[in-house]
Amino acid sequence: MRFALTRRTSLVVLATLASPLTWAHDFRAGDLRVDHPYAMPTRPGLKTGGVYLRVIRNGSAQTDRLVAARTPVAERVELHQMRLDGEVMRMRAVPDLVIPARGEVALRHGSGNGHHLMLHGLKAPLTDGQRFPLTLVFERAGELEVVVWVQTPSRPGEAAGSGHHAH
Template sequence: MPTTPTLSRRCALHAMAALALCGPPAAQAHDFRAGSLVIDHPYATPSLAGTPNGAAYLRSIRNRGTAPDRLVGATTAVAERVELHTMTTEGNVMRMREVPAIELPAGQEVQLRHGQQYHLMLVNLRQPLMVGERFDLTLKFEKAGEATVKVWVQQPRAGATPTNGGHAH
C-alpha cells in the first residue's frame, strides 16, 4: 500500500494532467469580439433531413459600449445566404419573418438562442449540418464592422422549442 506522500504526489500529478487537458481559461472560451460587442457561444443545430435550410444561434450579443449598434447581416460558406429572422407566436402558430437588422442597445444583451425571438436562417445549405462540425460565420454590424465567429453544430438542450416549429423552412 502506498504511503501518504506518494498518494498525494499522484493526486497532484492527476490534477496537473487534468488542468493541462483543459488548457488555459481563454482556450475554453467560445466568445468573440467586435468593437464593444461580445458575441457569446455561436452554435447551429443539425439540419433536418430533406430540408434545404438550417439555423444558427448566438447565446447572446452583449453591447458593452455606450452607443447602440445593429446586426445588419451575415454570410457563411455553408449556405447560399444568411437571413436575420424574428419568430413570434400567434395563438398556436409560430411565424418567422426576415428582418433588416437586430437592434443591440448600449449596455444591454440580446439573445439569439434556440427557441427565442431571433435566429440566423441559413438558406440553401450546401450540405447538411451534422453534430460536431464547425464552420465560419461572418457577422456584419452597423458600427462595429465585421466579426468572423466559429459556429459549432450541436443538439439543442432538451425542452428547447425548435425554430422551425415542426415544419420545413
C-alpha cells in the first residue's frame, strides 16, 4: 500500500511537526512525572533566578523526595520554601521536598506559599526563549534531566507557565 501526500497535506504535516506547541514538555523518572519546568528572564547583573515546575506527579504507592538539583547555568541550586507572613514574603532553603505517594506538588511562580528552585551564581542572565538543562535528584527515582524554558508571562500579572504553554 502506498501513501501519497499532497503538497498541502505535506505542508500541514511539516508545520505540525515543527510547531513548538507539539513538543512534549514533561519528563519522567520511574513513576514521577515533572511537567513544564520554566524560569523567568533575569536582569543583567542579577546573580539569582528561580526555576518553577508546573507540577511533579508521583504515580507510585511510595513517597519520594526531591533532594537536590544542579544546572550548568548557575554555580548552585537550592530548594526554597516561600511563605507569606502577614505582609512579608519569607523565603528559606529547605533540605528536601516530599512528593506524596499518588500525589502531586507544584512549584509555581507567584503562588504566595510554596516552593521553587533558587539558582545562585548565574553565569549569565536568563533570557526569554532560552532553554537550559536542569538535573533533579530524587531519593527513590534517581536523577532526571529536564529542559527549563525561560519565558516572560504572556499577560501582565500572570505567572509564566500558567494557562497554556507560551512556547
